[in-house]
Amino acid sequence: MVNLNGQQKAISNISIETNRGFLYGDAVFETIKVLDGKVLFLEDHYFRLMSSMRILRMEIPMNFTMEFFEKEIKKSISIENINSSTAYRVRFTVYRDSEGYYLPKEQSIGYVVTSERLLNEMYVFNEGTYxxxxxxxxxxxxxxxxxxxxxxxxxxxxxxxxxxxxxxxxxxxxxxxxxxxxxxxxxxxxxxxxxxxxxxxxxxxxxxxxxxxxxxxxxxxxxxxxxxxxxxxxxxxxxxxxxxxxxxxxxxxxxxxxxxxxxxxxxxxxxxxxxxxxxxx
Missing domain, CATH: 3.20.10.10 (D-amino Acid Aminotransferase, subunit A, domain 2)
Structure with missing residues (x-):
């Protein structure tokens, strides 16, 4: 499942022809591990995302609180699995949702959250050649x-x-x-x-x-x-x-x-x- 601006969808259907994240790299993202329904290092991920958005002069919505961030991460994981004993890799991408060329016409943002299950729940030592x-x-x-x-x-x-x-x-x-x-x-x-x-x-x-x-x-x-x-x-x-x-x-x-x-x-x-x-x- 994909969480697009708070709505769960099978696919996002974002138009890449006008998406600034695709056209200009005008987007930031967090890669997050969720374990047993808990977002690991939630506070650090949230504040880094907020800092990145400010540096890129993105307009941060008033409702973009840490609680909102956590809720939207969990939305990307199917309801029947969110409380199971398993781990997920979640990517939370925020893009400037506006028309324009290098200069955006507006400062509003959009976001898309995707997830995939991980093989290992806890962190494991890789004994192979690296x-x-x-x-x-x-x-x-x-x-x-x-x-x-x-x-x-x-x-x-x-x-x-x-x-x-x-x-x-x-x-x-x-x-x-x-x-x-x-x-x-x-x-x-x-x-x-x-x-x-x-x-x-x-x-x-x-x-x-x-x-x-x-x-x-x-x-x-x-x-x-x-x-x-x-x-x-x-x-x-x-x-x-x-x-x-x-x-x-x-x-x-x-x-x-x-x-x-x-x-x-x-x-x-x-x-x-x-x-x-x-x-x-």
Whole structure:
């Protein structure tokens, strides 16, 4: 089922000929995990969406409260399954609903919410090979728009095709200063000894909701030191461990980058702590 502006439909029937999200990438979205009828990290997703809409100068309706956001997410999941013991991936997309070219004639917004069932309820450790490579064809510019989840994701699309063509599970993305900022669909963490480093949002990486959760878990663990600093490509081969984070996968260990193979001890520990946090919430 699709939730289009509050109405449940089998398909949205949105006209792409006039939709600004399709024509100009004039849209933002949140990818959310729903577990056993509970929207995980609801507050973080809601406030990031509101912040993104303000940055893009979208008109936020008065009824767009957190309660409304949660209700509309759950509408996209069929009624008979919403309270079952299962997990869903939900995408909540907000677009500027107006005619016009680059300049919209109006500032009103529309939204569409879609969902699909996930195989795993809790976050699981992937024991398989997960090899990454740098994607150097295009770079991310260091500015505020790069930190938002907009529908303009051509670097990620082309990078994903590059990864598949060359037998990699993922690629790491560089900014215009040639620092590593993230993976194609995840934030990046680099472990060296007891220090865990992640690129700052000011370097152009997405301001990830799961990134925030993992930073909090690390900050509450006295065994590790969290550092938010730029990461150079040279640091990758000196690291003990690399891991990636997003709200659907949770924490993904990188097993290999070029000739360097990594341990996964920190990844597995953080994954256990993340699942424990979810159970307690």
């Amino acid at each position: 090899e990454v490579e740098l994607f150097r064809d295009f770079y991310i510019t260091k500015h505020l728009l790069s930190t938002l989840k907009t529908t303009n994701k051509l670097v990620q699309v082309v990078g994903s095709i590059f990864a598949k063509e060359n037998g990699f599970e993922n690629c790491l993305v560089l900014n215009d200063e040639k620092n590593v900022i993230e993976a194609l669909q995840s934030n990046l963490f680099v472990v060296k000894g007891n220090q865990i480093k992640t690129p700052p949002v000011s370097d152009g990486c997405v301001k990830g909701v799961m990134r925030k959760q993992i930073i909090e878990l690390i900050a509450n663990n006295k065994d590790y030191e969290l550092v938010e600093e730029s990461v150079s490509p040279f640091e990758l081969q000196k690291a003990d461990e690399l891991f990636l984070t997003n709200c659907i996968v949770g924490v993904q260990a990188v097993s290999k980058y070029r000739k360097k193979e990594y341990t996964t001890n920190v990844t597995q520990e953080l994954l256990k702590r993340l699942n424990a946090k979810i159970r307690l919430s």
